[in-house]
Amino acid sequence: MKSISKSLTSSKAFSHIIFLFGPTGVGKTELLLDLDPQRFSVINADSIQVYRHLDIGSAKASKEVQDAITHHLIDVKDPWEQFSVGDFITYADEACEKIHREGKIPVISGGTAYYFKHFLYGLSEAPPSDESIRAQVSAEIEAKGNEWAYTRLGEVDPISAQRIHPSDMYRVSRALEVYEASGKPLSSFSLPTAARNGMQPLVIGLVRDSALLRSRLSLRIKMMFDDGLEDEIRSLLRMGAESSWPGLQGIGYKEFFQAMEHGEWSRSIIADQIERNSRFYAKRQMTFFKSFSEVLWMDPADKESILTEIEQYCCS
Template identity: 50%
Template sequence: MGGLPLLLLFGPTGVGKTELILRLFPGKGEVISADSMQVYRGLDIGTAKPSPEVRSLVPHHLIDILDPRQQYTAGEFVHRAEELIPQIELRGRIVVISGGTAYYFRNFLYGLPETPVANLEVRKRLLDRLEAEGLSSLYEELNRLDPVAGERISARDTYRILRALEVFYSTGRPLSSFPVPKNPRLNRTYRLIGLMRDREELYRRIDARVVEMFRQGLPEEVARLLACGYGEEDPGMRGIGYREFFQWGRLGCLTLSQVKEQIQIDSRRYAKRQITFFKSLSGVQWMHPDSIRSLADLGIYL
């Protein structure tokens, strides 16, 4: 098993990553999850977390490691992944980094941007403003000060909006002006495999998966999280599949069916953004999941 390539397996939400892993890697590989939401304990259905049965067949790492109130950064992902890789290889297993959080893959491959360390004084002022003015006001400000970063960052992403403003007010420079590494930093053999389906097929799968989430009890899962004291401001509750329920609560006139439909819409939009981002990476071999029959199809030979 020595000298096996590192496998980076990614694709948009709903494309079929977990099914492929379950088909190819029992007894052969271990997964390092590159998913910014599956790290949170208690967020199971809405994040499409691999079931305990799947995880018993193929061990998964970086799942259920944080409380929903904790922030999880790309830097932390890279650090944890780098620690796990040699441990997995010592067990004679294939390392599979798999998920859909695109910038985790970019930062793992190329390294982290050369941005300054946190400025706690500036961050405190921004948090006070967030409470007083609201997120939309700060997002509008970011778009004035750094329209490039504003284009890249979701209007709902509190952490990244605050971080971009923190960098600007700490340095006088927009976040987008800091250099991003462009050359792969990995000194080893690796495979970049992107999973792709026809867009219509992918959207059908996404819609069906959301329906299945509701059947499995997504509204009840959200209710349990709220009963535990988690709220809209917590990082774990800002993901697709959870934030839509807060809109339901605010408006008071939406039905659960409309919440379901909004989750489907948001998921399809997210998939489109993922595809755009992943296609910006070089050296990717794009494959339909159903065409992959063996490890050899991925360039891995035991």
């Protein structure tokens, strides 16, 4: 199968942007390798791959893949630093401008669903982060624990509590911060309904048979351990890693720290936990992605059809 290689003028390319999303393990990276690197560049939309030193557990694109096609928004933060959806929009906007100046088309690819949604529509009208309130909320969570924080969120903002996973303490903390700052739940602030900047992206969602996806996830986790995931964790510990670091909230990392908190380090138990959490996460991703309108749902095995859709969109 030939990759797409027809050139476009910069003015034509500037009006185009492609979203390529799907659940963890569905096969996004393999598909990116069929795009012509002279015509496309990738913007990472995975909330853990933005962090340095988190390579294996985040299934970050390998050096060979990054050499084959340019990737943006990988390794832009240290794992102890926060990276918000607002940061993603800022970084992604800058990357899009750079890619368009090069006469290429940006392909935003990843599995962090709310990155796509907010990049398309913008942020809600919720009050901006307040450093003093954030510190207050953070201190309370540290004193009372993550379970208390999620329970508290369920009391003041049950809608957000349903949307946010209990382990996603960045978003739990942000929702509590909004409530403390405004007296209103985060879910009460509406999102814009019109796309930013008149954006009209081609939105491709990748989907596989559920049994096949489970099999791929199982194989992927085995490969992560074979590739040295435990050594990566030990390297992070030598750096002084703490379970509270934002980058370590992702699946593939948090399971190790949870195990250590219980005085355990069993490869089989941790691997089972990663696989279980990955399956649940994939289901949540699909639920969120299905809320998008005008998505072309396609099987990543049908690369010819996907590339045809991309070609038709780029030439429209």
